Amino acid sequence: KEIWTPLHAGWSLVWRSPALRYSFLAGNIFDLQNLFIYRLFAPNFGWLIDGPVGMAAVYGWVIAMLSLGAWLATLLFLAAEKRAAGREASAQDRRRAMLRSVLWGVPALLAIATMALPLPALGALTWPALAMIPLGIIQATAGLNLDAYFRENLPEDPAQYEKALAFRSYGRTFIKLAAMLALWPLIHDVTAAKFGWFALGLITY
Secondary structure, three states: OOOHHHHHHHHHHHHHOHHHHHHHHHHHHHHHHHHHHHHHHHHHHHHHHHHHHHHHHHHHHHHHHHHHHHHHHHHHHHHHHHHHOOOOOOHHHHHHHHHHHHHOHHHHOHHHHHHHOOOOEEOOEEHHHHHHHHHHHHHHHHHHHHHHHHHHOOOOOHHHHHHHHHHHHHHHHHHHHHHHHHHHHHHOOOOHHHHHHHHHHOOOO
16 A cells, blocks of 8 residues: 555656656657567567577677667767756747657667668678667657656656656556566567568557
8 A cells, every 4th residue: 555555646647647648658668669679679680690599699789789879869968958058948849859859769660670671791780780779869869858858747746746756667667567478479489480570560560
């Protein structure tokens, strides 16, 4: 009861506010995209390219390039925040910036579809791995903007502020765990014939 009561209060706060509700849901979509790449696409892509022996190197490059993109996005975001310091942006401007970064995430999914194409390999470093750099930049930028937008729309009351943040944290963890359980059969049983369809199909997701 001591755990569920504040979580329920946080859920009520988030769900009553369209700004909090939709930024929470959109943030989870980007979280799940990363989960799919880390746990499903990258490992199976490595297995298809170099078999069980060399898959770790291929998989490692995919994850490294995605992380590099996220790191670059963080630097760009912090630089933009520093430039904007002292200039008060309107709520509409911040909302527009958030929506723009989220919408860029749609064409960015084409980077995952490159895993389904017969592209020449560069050893363990593949073209799909390089395509993860812009994907990482766009995903991380969207995530950072969604997080900032969520926090800007939280209640000013400290108790309500903490409850809403607690609900978001626990909610994201629960959704990831549920997705992992749903993905479990695919993680261990993805054939070469199926994999291309999974990569292309994520575009529609």
